[in-house]
Amino acid sequence: MKLKIKQNILMEHLNYVIKGISNKNLIPILNCIKFELTNEGLSLTSTDNEIMINTFIKKDEIECIDTLGNIVVSGRYIYDIVKKLPNEIIDIEEVMDSKIYISTKNSSFNLNCNLVNDFPKIDLDESKNPIILSQKIFRNIINQTIFATSTQESRPVLTGLNIKINGNILECTATDSYRLASKKLELKQTMDENVNIIIPTRNLNELIKLLSDEDENINIHIFNNKIIFKFDTIIFMSKLINGTYPDTSKLIPNEFNTEITVNLKEFYNSIDRASLLTNEADKNTIKLNIDNNQIVLTSNIPEIGNVTEKVQILNMNNSDIRIAFSSKYIMDALRVLDCEEVKLLFNGEVKPIIIKNPQSDDIIQLILPIRTY
Amino acid sequence: MKLKIKQNILMEHLNYVIKGISNKNLIPILNCIKFELTNEGLSLTSTDNEIMINTFIKKDEIECIDTLGNIVVSGRYIYDIVKKLPNEIIDIEEVMDSKIYISTKNSSFNLNCNLVNDFPKIDLDESKNPIILSQKIFRNIINQTIFATSTQESRPVLTGLNIKINGNILECTATDSYRLASKKLELKQTMDENVNIIIPTRNLNELIKLLSDEDENINIHIFNNKIIFKFDTIIFMSKLINGTYPDTSKLIPNEFNTEITVNLKEFYNSIDRASLLTNEADKNTIKLNIDNNQIVLTSNIPEIGNVTEKVQILNMNNSDIRIAFSSKYIMDALRVLDCEEVKLLFNGEVKPIIIKNPQSDDIIQLILPIRTY
Numbered sequence: 076m077k078l079k080i081k082q083n084i085l086m087e088h089l090n091y092v093i094k095g096i097s098n099k100n101l102i103p104i105l106n107c108i109k110f111e112l113t114n115e116g117l118s119l120t121s122t123d124n125e126i127m128i129n130t131f132i133k134k135d136e137i138e139c140i141d142t143l144g145n146i147v148v149s150g151r152y153i154y155d156i157v158k159k160l161p162n163e164i165i166d167i168e169e170v171m172d173s174k175i176y177i178s179t180k181n182s183s184f185n186l187n188c189n190l191v192n193d194f195p196k197i198d199l200d201e202s203k204n205p206i207i208l209s210q211k212i213f214r215n216i217i218n219q220t221i222f223a224t225s226t227q228e229s230r231p232v233l234t235g236l237n238i239k240i241n242g243n244i245l246e247c248t249a250t251d252s253y254r255l256a257s258k259k260l261e262l263k264q265t266m267d268e269n270v271n272i273i274i275p276t277r278n279l280n281e282l283i284k285l286l287s288d289e290d291e292n293i294n295i296h297i298f299n300n301k302i303i304f305k306f307d308t309i310i311f312m313s314k315l316i317n318g319t320y321p322d323t324s325k326l327i328p329n330e331f332n333t334e335i336t337v338n339l340k341e342f343y344n345s346i347d348r349a350s351l352l353t354n355e356a357d358k359n360t361i362k363l364n365i366d367n368n369q370i371v372l373t374s375n376i377p378e379i380g381n382v383t384e385k386v387q388i389l390n391m392n393n394s395d396i397r398i399a400f401s402s403k404y405i406m407d408a409l410r411v412l413d414c415e416e417v418k419l420l421f422n423g424e425v426k427p428i429i430i431k432n433p434q435s436d437d438i439i440q441l442i443l444p445i446r447t448y
Numbered sequence: 449m450k451l452k453i454k455q456n457i458l459m460e461h462l463n464y465v466i467k468g469i470s471n472k473n474l475i476p477i478l479n480c481i482k483f484e485l486t487n488e489g490l491s492l493t494s495t496d497n498e499i500m501i502n503t504f505i506k507k508d509e510i511e512c513i514d515t516l517g518n519i520v521v522s523g524r525y526i527y528d529i530v531k532k533l534p535n536e537i538i539d540i541e542e543v544m545d546s547k548i549y550i551s552t553k554n555s556s557f558n559l560n561c562n563l564v565n566d567f568p569k570i571d572l573d574e575s576k577n578p579i580i581l582s583q584k585i586f587r588n589i590i591n592q593t594i595f596a597t598s599t600q601e602s603r604p605v606l607t608g609l610n611i612k613i614n615g616n617i618l619e620c621t622a623t624d625s626y627r628l629a630s631k632k633l634e635l636k637q638t639m640d641e642n643v644n645i646i647i648p649t650r651n652l653n654e655l656i657k658l659l660s661d662e663d664e665n666i667n668i669h670i671f672n673n674k675i676i677f678k679f680d681t682i683i684f685m686s687k688l689i690n691g692t693y694p695d696t697s698k699l700i701p702n703e704f705n706t707e708i709t710v711n712l713k714e715f716y717n718s719i720d721r722a723s724l725l726t727n728e729a730d731k732n733t734i735k736l737n738i739d740n741n742q743i744v745l746t747s748n749i750p751e752i753g754n755v756t757e758k759v760q761i762l763n764m765n766n767s768d769i770r771i772a773f774s775s776k777y778i779m780d781a782l783r784v785l786d787c788e789e790v791k792l793l794f795n796g797e798v799k800p801i802i803i804k805n806p807q808s809d810d811i812i813q814l815i816l817p818i819r820t821y
Contacts (some may be wrong), residue, residue, distance in 0.1 A: 152724065152752060159721045174753070181714075182721055186753035341554075348532045348555055351525065379525060380547065380559035 076144030095121030095128035225251035350402035408440035449517030468494030468501035723775035781813035
């Protein structure tokens with residue numbers, strides 16, 4: 076393998092594949108990046124066996140393709156070296172004894188390579204009918220739900236995001252069994268077969284770092300045990316979590332005793348302040364009741380002090396509610412709603428709280444109350 | 449105590465005193481801020497017994513001084529509360545049972561207070577002949593030397609910055625016994641008595657966060673066991689380290705066998721890249737020699753690979769040098785020199801390396817080589 080490439084171009088693509096390498100991985104080959112140089116261009120691949128990231132640099136972005144070939148080299152070292160090189164043309168050349176020689180005018184590095192055959196082989200098939208979405212919309216769906224996934228390994232299915240597709244409706248659901256976030260989206264296409272899969276949270280967190288803010292598309296190919304995302308120059312593969320995701324459709328009631336509308340930012344800031352006098356050991360409990368057309372939030376840490384916050388109610392059908400909840404969970408839910416006002420729905424102090432945009436049913440945030448009264 | 453004050457003004461001053469509180473302090477009173485309200489204004493004080501920070505809000509910056517008095521309250525809680533309150537007028541009032549009541553239109557907090565008499569009493573005297581400097585210049589002196597202080601508690605005097613004054617010459621010195629940074633400055637005043645003190649590094653690091661980038665003055669009052677800095681609205685007290693600072697004046701030779709001038713940025717970047725193939729366990733060793741009017745830097749990690757970097761020499765009296773050093777120490781030294789070119793001075797492979805601005809002897813950076821040849 077021998078080529079010449081501009082530092083900024085190689086760096087851009089190393090920035091993509093470096094995210095496929097876990098720093099904690101004890102298997103050396105999984106800390107590597109595979110370079111494959113063909114007449115079409117340079118392909119870079121990384122994998123930690125849970126995810127795989129591939130990016131392709133087309134031949135017209137490469138200064139000179141001299142000798143074709145493949146090498147596998149430590150990802151962290153090649154990344155740091157290219158990052159610190161000046162923005163000049165870099166020579167990369169495979170030399171004797173499975174080494175690569177990386178050089179610019181004043182710098183020259185020899186790096187030991189790993190065996191190309193030891194690098195995991197991953198099938199990057201395409202499905203017949205991929206889902207096509209704008210990257211921006213797909214990133215939003217993930218951001219608005221993923222925070223509610225569980226970090227507890229005791230129920231592995233809850234450590235991922237559930238994606239269901241029925242016909243042309245895609246629904247993302249995340250729950251840690253204390254709260255649930257769900258978002259529905261109408262696709263421009265109709266799927267022949269229903270989809271019901273679970274994608275690991277950690278893998279999606281790496282994926283969304285690579286997605287752009289623009290309206291460019293992402294193509295999603297779903298298989299039995301893996302999912303492949305194609306966008307820009309990137310192919311991103313994630314394994315799926317085996318198991319059956321709990322049916323959450325019946326958790327969200329259709330009728331509520333109490334419906335209250337408040338300004339989202341005011342409500343968020345009040346909870347944020349009230350949370351200063353809560354303890355994590357005590358589940359960051361805040362109490363809510365209604366007084367004189369205002370929401371009254373209270374919390375306290377006995378040794379330190381107490382707080383009372385008031386939030387103007389904009390709309391209310393019934394003032395009969397007192398309930399307690401985790402400030403952290405409510406703030407997580409409010410943070411992802413991009414609306415000015417927010418609707419709070421209650422069915423009594425032991426029933427779930429629903430938080431939503433008053434104008435839309437697309438996103439539903441459900442939070443279980445904390446029993447204190 | 450009872451007053452009304454704008455949130456942004458109180459916040460500005462809480463930002464100063466919060467730096468006097470260590471989060472690790474197990475003695476509750478040392479996590480507190482003392483509020484003292486007089487007819488002249490509001491004084492805020494914090495201390496962890498090693499440093500003390502005081503700031504004063506003049507009466508004309510306070511909306512209303514109602515009842516004079518003193519309170520002592522948890523620094524972290526009052527800081528977080530005021531930070532999250534909207535930029536409105538805040539009411540602060542001492543209420544029954546040694547509590548304070550902090551309120552705005554929609555928020556009200558009760559915080560338990562500590563006993564005013566338990567708060568450490570600290571003498572904030574003035575010396576007759578304070579040193580007067582611009583804050584910017586003083587901050588530069590500290591930044592250019594402090595990184596070379598020791599983090600090893602085995603020789604406490606080396607964990608601080610040495611300040612010596614003889615007549616009108618102020619000299620700052622830091623050393624961890626492997627390297628030394630020293631800066632001289634001509635004062636506009638002459639001191640009657642010689643000064644030779646050691647200020648703890650940690651305390652100076654807190655001080656420089658408070659210093660401005662502007663040319664406003666700082667007044668420095670030196671006592672036997674403490675030093676007091678006065679600037680803007682702030683009084684900052686630090687304890688001094690007891691003990692005799694080593695005499696470093698004879699460490700820096702007057703004559704050198706080899707003098708080399710290079711571009712600072714090029715030399716820094718080359719060392720930065722060469723350091724990628726060094727180990728901390730191996731003291732980040734880089735070898736330097738001269739070849740064909742170029743500095744040649746080499747380093748390697750046997751399992752990973754090796755690197756060669758070349759740096760153009762601008763000026764040289766003698767090419768007879770080969771030496772090894774810690775890349776970290778050289779980079780620390782180069783980072784604080786604000787000049788375009790840098791002069792490297794050598795007396796052979798086991799003698800100290802001196803790095804300096806070719807135009808000035810004010811800052812001297814000395815680094816001991818590593819014996820490898």
